[in-house]
Amino acid sequence: MRLVFIFFILLLAACGSPGIPTGSVIRVDGAEVITPALGENEAAFFNLEVGGAAVRLDAFALDNPKAAQLEVTVFDSNRLPYARSVSRSWFVAPGLALSPAQRNPKLIDPNLPFSLNLPANFGKAYVRVRNRLNEPTRVRVRAVVRAGYKGSSGLEIVGSTQGALLFLGQLDSYVYRGKKARLTLSYPGGSLRPLVEVVRGGSRVFRGEPGVSFDLEPGDQIFVREQSNGGLAGFCDQALGCTDGVNSGIYTLWIE
Known part of the structure; x- marks a missing residue:
């Protein structure tokens, strides 16, 4: 040796x-x-x-x-x-x-x-x-x-959806096309510190941690990232098609 x-x-x-x-x-x-x-x-x-x-x-x-x-x-x-x-x-x-x-x-x-x-x-x-x-x-x-979720860039959504922060520096983005609704970021993993941000008409109108809600309007842009500017990342399993055996990266955008 x-x-x-x-x-x-x-x-x-x-x-x-x-x-x-x-x-x-x-x-x-x-x-x-x-x-x-x-x-x-x-x-x-x-x-x-x-x-x-x-x-x-x-x-x-x-x-x-x-x-x-x-x-x-x-x-x-x-x-x-x-x-x-x-x-x-x-x-x-x-x-x-x-x-x-x-x-x-x-x-x-x-x-x-x-x-x-x-x-x-x-x-x-x-x-x-x-x-x-x-x-x-x-x-x-x-x-x-790697199999499964690779990140979202400008995905159009009308209701709740899941994503996962799997790469350093990852920024997931969505465009909301549904009716007025309530947005809440859910993250049970515990290892990361994800944030959700909403941009409306070119201005950021909301920035919140998991559990904090906001009233969405049609056309809002939604961004999800890790608080340390993407310095932490995790893994996903089953729900998003990954087979990592760990769900530390998975988050849910609840739209109700």
């Missing part, structure tokens, strides 16, 4: 990018890769190419998964940090400050991976998977094409 890390250091010197060496290749919907046992704070590195379809990157702890504490970080083609996951239910942009509840999320299912989503055409990704637990674990890593 130590020889592997020496090899990584030599690769660093070759590529001139401190801390992020070239690693094993992972192919989307290809074979899974299992790392050797990683000790506390030890990491394995991978390369991934994201083309025309969005991708979910998964890391499963194979030894003592219930207590697992993995950290999955993706760097872009310039080896700059893009996203980080330390939870089975959400992921975050680098450097974003999190609340204590988000730093210590409720355990969902030890069989679920530590995951994050990469948008279509992301291109070259450098991946680091680190073991933060003080006991060694092997890690199974895979990349799969």
Whole structure:
């Protein structure tokens, strides 16, 4: 194992990018890769190419998964940090400050991976998977094409609808074509902090958190985003056609 890390250091010197060496290749919907046992704070590195379809990157702890504490970080083609996951239910942009509840999320299912989503055409990704637990674990890593909801851009609606904030920086938008009604954003997930905004005649007339209502009029534009300017994102399951096993990204626009 130590020889592997020496090899990584030599690769660093070759590529001139401190801390992020070239690693094993992972192919989307290809074979899974299992790392050797990683000790506390030890990491394995991978390369991934994201083309025309969005991708979910998964890391499963194979030894003592219930207590697992993995950290999955993706760097872009310039080896700059893009996203980080330390939870089975959400992921975050680098450097974003999190609340204590988000730093210590409720355990969902030890069989679920530590995951994050990469948008279509992301291109070259450098991946680091680190073991933060003080006991060694092997890690199974895979990349799969994302199925289900991909976001809404200008969708015309006349009644209640569901969406999910699955990508960093995502902004869902809708145009309301129904009769005057009451709008309420519902979000039971707990991991994110979504906002709903209404624009009427070019001016924002409402900005509210889940549970706060507003009177809609025909032609109103509705926007949903995460409060930290899209710095947090989650996952969806079943209702929107996703198979993530987690519903942390799903919201509902109730129009009644």
